Amino acid sequence: MSAREKILDTALKLFNDKGTAAVSTNHIAEAAGISPGNLYYHFRNKEEIIRELFQRLNTTWETYQPLPQDRAPIINDLEAVIKSNYQIIWQYRFAYRELVALLRQDAELRANFLAVRQRGYEGFHQLLHTFSDAGAIRLPDDPQIANELQEICWLISEFWLTSLEVNGRKVNEAEMQRGVNLIRRVIQPYLA
């Protein structure tokens, strides 16, 4: 593995473990088994490492094909999508825990992340309508209500894992399933 990759992998692990503030470039270099000077050969500073990790995250979201293409989607597919979302968020949990701070201190990072996120939100909108067209759910006729339901589901997706952590709960398969259940509960009254 290249030094650059080692730095990024190590930084992700440390950020997830201790938060970006508590991790210095020296810590990253030491944990990656390289010298501080070498780290600065590959990255200008910590901000650039964070930016690159966000870039990885963005790529993950962008290349992510949530639904099976060979058949009409059923309601269980929605659960699978949400679970995949949780997995990705957990992989980059430092980003979601510190989102407000990280986005504020770096305009470029904010622009890129929000653009990808916006596409994701639109994709989720499409997804719900795909399920609706396939007869798996019955979206309310009032688009305002449908939008509110989507917004609630999105918020749960994005913050459920953080909420678990605040509660001091282990994040595991079972707890992720509980997060899926909550979203199901929101749309339950609108199931076909």
Place this chain on the structure above:
Amino acid sequence: MSAREKILDTALKLFNDKGTAAVSTNHIAEAAGISPGNLYYHFRNKEEIIRELFQRLNTTWETYQPLPQDRAPIINDLEAVIKSNYQIIWQYRFAYRELVALLRQDAELRANFLAVRQRGYEGFHQLLHTFSDAGAIRLPDDPQIANELQEICWLISEFWLTSLEVNGRKVNEAEMQRGVNLIRRVIQPYLA
């Protein structure tokens, strides 16, 4: 105002503006118009300042009387409660943005905060049943479902403002009302 109060007020403002990581004890002292040495006379370190701010927040939650005592509650009272919650969270927004990190690095702070939060959650449970008894809402018979609904409402309460900030939206009365509407949307199918 005493130096101690000045330090706490200034720290809260700076933490809310820039995040705890970007604010040093020197910054706080300078903005408060006192010397660094004086700050260390009143507080052992930044952690203790954060701890004291959390103590204030805890006191705010504990002394908080959400419902009018002189009459049976109506559904609009629930909206008022949620709005008050948003106001308090916004006042201490640094805490909610960085909750996972802050709770992890200070066991005493975590214990106190979680105890107060747990009582708040139980109070919210009570509240819903008060509304149910007063006929303002009709809670589902299945307690599991009722608990899930409560959990969803709680999550929206706690993370709606952060979600707004991630979206780059101004946090104002209208947006808080939207957050109230989302919670209303969750319980809408269970209204009397």
Place this chain on the structure above:
DNA sequence: GTCTATATAATGATAGAC
């Protein structure tokens, strides 16, 4: 209680040898 001065350590970042 409050200040100035200062010690100690950590962090971010660069220069130059290999």
Place this chain on the structure above:
DNA sequence: GTCTATCATTATATAGAC
């Protein structure tokens, strides 16, 4: 590309005068 050595800057924390 990678290292060692180094440095300027900042942050934390304390001592001692007033």
